[in-house]
Structure formats: structure tokens, C-alpha cells
Amino acid sequence: MNSVIIIIAGIFSLFLIGSVFVAWFTKDLLVAVLASGAISLIASALYLILQAPDVAITEASIGAGLTTGIFVYILKKTERFEK
């Protein structure tokens, strides 16, 4: 694994940790749902860099696509802001 890949993976990991903290500390649950979708998207890019395209395609479609949509639908049935 050459150093360019390690640097790119490191940058992606920093974005990943940033989205984790956004999802963790925000009071707006819609922002939290979108941040967890972003976590899945970045994770799928990381899987692609680490040469696991099968996992990457599954993570992108399920984690970033469908789960976010389902969470938004569920959020519509409850309240948007955390108490």
C-alpha cells in the first residue's frame, strides 16, 4: 500500500470522525440522520480504497441510500428535535 492511498484514507477517516461527532452532539434529529448517512457514504469510499468493492457497494446502497430514507420516514412520525 503506497503512501498516497494512506493519505487519502486518512483524510476520509478525519471526515468520518467529524460526521460521527456531528451525529452525536446535534439536537436536530434530521441533521443526525443525514450525518449518519454521510458516515456510511465515507465508509463506503474507504472500503473502495481498501479494495473491498463488494462491501463498498452494499454499504453505499443500504447504509447511505435506504437506511437514511427509512429514518427520515420514521422521523416524520415522531418529533424532529431531541428534548
Place this chain on the structure above:
Amino acid sequence: MIKNILRNILGVIIFIILGISLYFVVTKNTFGEDRMVVANHYVDDGIQETGAQNIVTTIVVLYRGFDTLGEVTVLFLAATALGAILFGFVDEKNKMRKKTRSSLIISTTSRYFFPLIILFGTYIFIHGHLTPGGGFPGGVIIATSFLLLFLAYPEMFVSEKKLSISEGTAGMFYVIIGLVGLYLFNNFLQNFLPKGSLGRIVSGGIIPIIYTFIGIKVGAEMAGILRNLKEDKNEA
């Protein structure tokens, strides 16, 4: 008071145990080193044995086919449980809210993208034995096209009956293929079709057939979940 202190002490102890075990997991197992005989067999002889190009697919559908059947069953149970929870659930808040139509751009774009996304999902699960992907991501991509349609046209109605029929038929054919293998070769889900030549779409025996059924089943299931979440009342 004492309860809180005890709880804090317990938390610290659990944290220390977790840290120690993680330390040993990370340091004793070096990342990327292969040590299992079975995994080596999959990587070395998997392509010759099955005729499929994608080793991950080979493992998921053939070597661990029974696991995949269980996985599909778990997904089916989860979708059924969600439907059972939402059955008769009347949403007071959404009743008041008027259903807003989406903008012209979104509705037009989703109308043109819907068949393309379905085509892409179909491509992913039909080519599961050649390229990355397979039945689960392909089915979910098909369900995502339904999500786009539901977002663009909130008043649209999708029949639950058709979704359940396609889902149940696909699941039944999966088991029937397994039973054919049991009848011919005394093994459930045995690969009873010829391997074909490597890299062609008709190769890998039963892998493309099973992945097609899994894709249809997962797509119908996920679309059913989205439909159940969208509808306020459960009508047939």
C-alpha cells in the same frame, strides 16, 4: 448515592476490560495475514471449483448458501414485524398536514430516473458472479428507486399484494432450487448446473439464478417496508 458510585466503578471496570481485550485483538492478530485453511481454499480453488469470477459471490451463494437463505429469512421477518407494528397505526400529526406535491424538477427527474435505477439494480444482481455486487445491493437499489418515486409523488399508491406475491414467489424458487440440488446430488443448494466458461454471463451454475431471486425478493421486501412507512392506514 452508593448505587451511583457502584455504577461508576462498574463502568470503569468494563472500560478497562474492553480496552485490554481490544489491545490484545489488535496486537496479537496482525492485519491482513491469512491463517485459516478454509479461507485459503476459497481463494485458491474457488474459481476453478465453481466457474464464477467473483470469489465473494462464490462464498455467499455456494459455500455459504444456507447462511444466505437464513439471512433472507431474517430480512423477511424484519419486514413482517415492521408491517405488524405499523398495522392500524393512525398518524394524527400527518392527518392534519396537507400532502405537499414535490417540485416540477423532482417529479420529472424521478419519472425519468425510475426505470434507469431499476435497470441498474437488475444489472448489479444479474452480474453478481462477474462484478462486485449481488442480490442484496441490487435489490436495495431497486427499492431506492421506489423511495425516489414515493418522495416525488406522495399520493401514489403501490399495491402491497403485488409486492408480497413477487417476494414470496422469489423466496419459494430459492428453496426449490436448493431442493433440486438435494434431489440430484444429495446436498441442499448443490450447484447442479454446468460451470460454463469463466467470465461469461451464463457461468457459475446456479449463482446468477439464485442472485436474481434474491434481488427480486430483497427489492420487493424493501419496497414493501417503504410503502408501509409511507401509508398512514393499512389498506389492502
